[in-house]
Amino acid sequence: MYDLLVVGAGPYGLSIASHAADAGLSLRVFGRPMASWRDNMPAGMFLKSEPWASNLSDPAGRWRLDAYCATRGTAARHGQPIPVEMFAGYGLWFARNAVPEVDERTVTRIAARPGFFEAVTEDGETVRARTVALAVGVLPFTEIPAALRALPRDLVTHSSHHGDLERFRGRDVTVIGGGQAALETAALLAEQGTRVRVLARAGRLGWNDVPPPWERPWWRSARSPHSGLGCGWRNWFYAERPGLYRRLPEPTRARIAATALGPAGAWWVRDRVEGSVEVLLGHEVTAARAVPGGVRLEVTGSGRVETEHVIAATGFRATRDRLGLLAPALRDSLAVVADGSPEVGRDFESSHPGLFLAGLVTAAGFGPAMRFVHGATFTAGTLVRGVRRRLRTGLPDAAIPAPGRRGAAQAVRG
Structure with a gap:
């Protein structure tokens, strides 16, 4: 029986594991280190965050x-962006030096x-632990517009599905979205010889200074x-x-979470987009269907766009129902907030005692910082303190959810 099971080996999972090991907890860490950075981001991408704001966290x-x-x-x-490949290498180096075996x-x-x-692993082993820290990153939460969801993956993908854009060389691709993922993906496609356009709902693109x-x-x-998260007192607070x-x-937290640090491209990608990528502003896909050779999009503003493939760079929705690795009785017992995401207490403990997110x-x-690597430092130290507090008090019998009851476990907050 372990004190803590860490599920996920990205920046947050590795940082939590480093702090937990330093605190003397017995733990297991599961996950392929830096998997999404290694497998789901094309070569040539850069971190949008400043290097000094992109550290994983170890206590020392x-x-x-x-x-x-x-x-x-x-x-x-x-002021000099870090290549994604270098950041992934950094995460592996951190895992070797600051974390027990993954x-x-x-x-x-x-x-x-x-x-x-x-917990049950892919090959059937069962592992038991008194507490769990779920650090599954963003991939379980990919969001594709409703008009595109019925189309097969050979016609529509999410921007996070691609570790290599080579398959699109010489083809026609439409990228949906107006943020960094959309604009950088479009720039990389154009630079390799893909005919690419960007469809964005906004009336203009935003660019960071x-x-x-x-x-x-x-x-x-x-x-x-x-x-x-950038300059300014508001960003400093976040x-x-x-x-x-x-x-x-x-209500204030929900409003900020939905609107703060909205879609914008990094300053260093602007010159690679303007003049090189067709950008259609004020356009929203209302319907889509497969046609010979690709996809026909019905679009507000221009009526119709035909393309061979659509990449939806439309972000993520981190809702409770997408936590698919949690057993239904456990998942459905979690209290949620207005946007459908699980409620968490002051030390990242969910409404189910012992389950930390x-x-x-x-x-x-906890705000927009949790969307960036920078948030891992606050999370790791705070969460591990919460784990230690939970280990001292134990898991109450009332915390065990009854199968089939939705939203039942509300008691015993950390």
């Missing part, structure tokens, strides 16, 4: 991105039992401080005070 702060870059004979400099098997099911949790220098006159920093963010009224699925509770 030894295994930072700049330290890894130094081992590779390069530097992590403010079991790369997939956990397929987690169920609650009296006083503990039971070039970040100001790290060293600035004090009065400039006072007016608009740097933060892990990035550096997620614990205070959680104290905001739920991390990453995008907690953004409604």
Whole structure:
């Protein structure tokens, strides 16, 4: 019986595991380290976050991105984006040095039992633990517009489905969306010889500004401080005070989670899009059907677009019902907030005692930082403190959900 089972080995899962090991907890870590960064992002992409805001978290702060870059004979400099391949390599280096051995098997099911949790791996092994930290990243939560969902995957995919865009060389592709994923995907497609267009609902594209220098006159920093989510006091609050963010009224948190840091392209991708990629603004897909050679899209604004393939760069919805590896009785027992995501307490514990959540699925509770690597530092330390508190108090019998009851487990908050 382990103290903690960490499911997921991306930036959040690895950071949690590092803090848990340092705290002396007995733990198992499952997942392929940095899998989504290695497998689901095409070569040539860059991190949108600043290098200094892209560290995984270990208690001593030894295994930072700049330290890894130094081992590779390069530097992590403010204002210079980091290639995704380098960041994935950094995560693997972090896993080797700051985390106990990672079991790369997939956990397929987690169920609650009296006083503990039971996890089943892809090859049938059963592992028991008193607490679980679920850090499954973003891939379970991909969002494709309703008009496109009925089409087969050879015609419509999500932007996160592609680790290689080579299959689209010389073809006609339409990218849906107006954020970084859409614009960078479109730029990479155009640069390899794909005929590509972007359809965006907004009337104009948003572009992030070039970040100001790290060293600035004090009065400039006072007016608009740097933060892990960009400059400005509002971004600083989201990035550096997620614990205070959680104290905001739920309607305020829901509004911010839905609107803050909206779709925008990084400054360094703008020149690669403008003049190279056809952009159709004020366009929304209302219907789609397969036709010989591809897809016919019915679109507001221009009527009809025919293309060979559609890539939906339309983000993610981290709702409770998409946590498919949780046994139905456990999943359905979780309390939710207005956007359908699971409710979490002050230390990331769900409404089911002993089940902790991390990453995008907690953004409604702790704010926009949970959508970025930067949020892993606050999450790891806070969550592990919550795990230790839960281990001291134990799992109450009332926490075991009754099969078939939706939203039943509300008691015993951390």
